[in-house]
Amino acid sequence: MSIWEYANPVKFMKTTDKVLPWTVGIAAITLIVGLVWGYFFVPAAENFGGSVKVIYVHVPAAMMAINIWVMMVVTSLIWLIRRHHVSALAAKAAAPIGAVMTLIALITGAVWGQPMWGTWWEWDPRLTSFLILFLFYLGYIALWAAVENPDTAADLTGVLSLVGGVFAVLSRYAANFWNQGLHQGATLSMDSEQHIADVYWFPLLLCMAGFIFFFLALVLIRTRTEVRARRLGAIQQRERMA
Amino acid sequence: MIALLMRDLRLAVRAGGGFGLGLAFFLIVVTLVPFGVGPEGKILARIAPGILWVGALLACLLSLDRIFALDYEDGSLDLLVTAPVPLEGVVSIKALAHWITTGLPLVVAAPIFGILLHLPQGAHVWMVVSLLLGTPALSVLGTFGAALTVGLKRGGLLLSLLVLPFYVPTLIFGAELVRRGAEGMNTETPLLMLAGITAATIALVPFASAAAIRVNLR
Numbered sequence: 326m327s328i329w330e331y332a333n334p335v336k337f338m339k340t341t342d343k344v345l346p347w348t349v350g351i352a353a354i355t356l357i358v359g360l361v362w363g364y365f366f367v368p369a370a371e372n373f374g375g376s377v378k379v380i381y382v383h384v385p386a387a388m389m390a391i392n393i394w395v396m397m398v399v400t401s402l403i404w405l406i407r408r409h410h411v412s413a414l415a416a417k418a419a420a421p422i423g424a425v426m427t428l429i430a431l432i433t434g435a436v437w438g439q440p441m442w443g444t445w446w447e448w449d450p451r452l453t454s455f456l457i458l459f460l461f462y463l464g465y466i467a468l469w470a471a472v473e474n475p476d477t478a479a480d481l482t483g484v485l486s487l488v489g490g491v492f493a494v495l496s497r498y499a500a501n502f503w504n505q506g507l508h509q510g511a512t513l514s515m516d517s518e519q520h521i522a523d524v525y526w527f528p529l530l531l532c533m534a535g536f537i538f539f540f541l542a543l544v545l546i547r548t549r550t551e552v553r554a555r556r557l558g559a560i561q562q563r564e565r566m567a
Numbered sequence: 568m569i570a571l572l573m574r575d576l577r578l579a580v581r582a583g584g585g586f587g588l589g590l591a592f593f594l595i596v597v598t599l600v601p602f603g604v605g606p607e608g609k610i611l612a613r614i615a616p617g618i619l620w621v622g623a624l625l626a627c628l629l630s631l632d633r634i635f636a637l638d639y640e641d642g643s644l645d646l647l648v649t650a651p652v653p654l655e656g657v658v659s660i661k662a663l664a665h666w667i668t669t670g671l672p673l674v675v676a677a678p679i680f681g682i683l684l685h686l687p688q689g690a691h692v693w694m695v696v697s698l699l700l701g702t703p704a705l706s707v708l709g710t711f712g713a714a715l716t717v718g719l720k721r722g723g724l725l726l727s728l729l730v731l732p733f734y735v736p737t738l739i740f741g742a743e744l745v746r747r748g749a750e751g752m753n754t755e756t757p758l759l760m761l762a763g764i765t766a767a768t769i770a771l772v773p774f775a776s777a778a779a780i781r782v783n784l785r
Contacts, residue, residue: 468716496736
């Protein structure tokens with residue numbers, strides 16, 4: 326019994342069939358509780374006003390945007406090294422979710438930035454590097470769509486995700502060097518000195534957990550769809566041959 | 568490998584279009600910008616480093632899809648893969664040939680275009696230095712993009728979408744180097760960063776390109 330057994334599509338489908346309702350349930354509960362708590366029961370901050378509440382969407386989305394790319398790099402590596410198809414399909418399934426998360430982070434950031442900084446868009450290093458990350462997602466999705474043979478596409482996008490990951494980090498630091506922006510420093514570090522107040526922290530924690538489970542549910546559903554699409558393709562191929 | 572380099576260079580010169588095209592495109596970008604932003608010398612001098620760098624980048628992009636496409640179509644790419652030379656070496660040579668035909672002319676022509684854009688006197692040296700250091704990275708990364716999209720029917724547009732995000736760090740440090748040089752500030756940090764990025768891409772990215780080509784020809 327090892328974790329690699331779940332790379333078998335049949336086993337994967339059977340397991341996720343049981344896990345999926347739980348994931349959806351946890352995602353729904355944590356998201357609803359976290360967002361309602363954050364929006365209705367948190368006092369308005371002194372110098373931020375009501376607009377502070379956008380962090381309950383903005384911060385988790387931004388966190389997921391980065392972590393989904395990391396997950397894609399890991400699954401691509403597994404595919405490149407051990408040739409497990411489910412892994413490649415999971416990377417494919419995750420990419421559009423990551424792109425949307427990046428977009429949510431950018432848009433909520435603009436909505437927040439307008440009253441706070443007086444501008445919708447600022448060429449601040451974090452904003453810029455998120456825009457670049459969004460471009461990386463678009464390129465990745467486009468490459469998947471452009472290559473016909475699924476195995477070739479998985480290989481190529483795998484290599485792209487690896488090199489892209491390195492360059493996404495590099496762009497981040499380059500942008501930092503290029504322009505010191507308006508964004509506040511890390512407020513969520515474990516260092517209690519710069520930690521935000523607990524009143525804001527707990528619902529945020531719930532929202533982050535909610536986004537993680539939401540992503541898990543989505544990626545499982547999408548991967549299951551991909552597996553089924555592959556099966557359908559195989560069946561159609563066989564019928565054409567016969 | 569030298570034979571391969573000479574072959575690529577001869578092809579670029581004789582097949583027409585490839586060699587001077589990037590330079591002509593660069594000239595057009597430089598000509599169009601003053602129409603867009605107005606002819607005042609001060610504004611032009613301020614944006615000149617960025618315009619020159621973006622122009623160089625676009626000119627480089629223009630010729631990328633030719634790197635492997637022709638060889639792929641007439642089958643010589645298959646021969647190159649099976650040749651006794653390692654594919655990583657072939658890819659590096661291809662990138663070098665691309666740099667000689669598009670990057671090097673840009674480096675040579677940059678001072679002239681700098682005059683057109685009122686680039687400050689002191690910055691010309693830095694413009695040449697930054698392009699000399701930065702354009703090899705553009706060629707190598709472009710080769711990676713071309714390797715990913717070789718064999719695709721409409722690879723050109725996808726190629727630019729894939730490659731442009733990779734160009735961001737080089738562009739930032741290249742333009743920053745010229746800007747600092749123009750203002751007489753300390754240029755050491757961007758210079759070293761630019762050189763470091765170029766050295767690392769030349770050392771590592773050909774492996775990724777070679778892997779992509781192997782996948783595409785499987």
